[in-house]
Amino acid sequence: MKSDYSDYLMDPAHLENEESEWARQGFYKKNAGAVRDVLQSRGLKTVVEFGCGSGWVAYELGEKGYSNSYIGIDKNPNCIDLAHTRNQYMTFIEGDVRDLWSFDCDVVCAFAFLKHFSLEEWGSILCHILEYGKFGVFAVAIADHDLDDGTDFPHTSVTLEHLDRAVAAAGHKILKTEHQADSATGYEMLVWTERV
Helix, strand or coil, X not given: CCCCCHHHCCCHHHHHHHHHHHHHCCHHHHHXXXXXXXXXXXXXXXXXXXXXXXXXXXXXXXHCCCHHHEEEEECCHHHHHHHHXXXXXXXXXECCCCCCXXXXXXXXXXXXXXXXXXXXXXXXXXXXXXXXXXXXXXXXXXXXXXXXXXXXXXXCEECHHHHXXXXXXXXXXXXXXXXXXXXXXXXXXXXXXXXX
């Protein structure tokens, strides 16, 4: 499987259509709500989203007052352009998750993003992401479900054992999980973690 998702650098029109459909299905609102719940319940403020796409989660968080405390990172320049258009007062950075970043934030999140990596690379990517936050909120594709939906990027399905190992290696513990069936991304589990 590919460890780079450059084949997913869609043209802006295709990207916007696909992500708009996900928005209509409530995917971004639900995931932004999961992040917002962690922020509000613990009195936290700062969020970094890895694989921010065209800024829909950012939009949902901005609508709830988190515009000045959000950073979105994505490798796709088309996504970054669309994110800036959608959220003019928020910060978006074109970059690779594997780069070293110089920030520590309250919450890191990643949603329809981790499945772009091979299973061999997945654990180290998640570990790298979680190192930056006190809390993590992310979605993972669950192993026993068929995720072949015809997209041109690899779906990485993990087992609970993979998940436990990666979270522990990052110095986090799992707070809770929630299964969700989502037609946009297949069968996933939302995961909340905390640095120990």
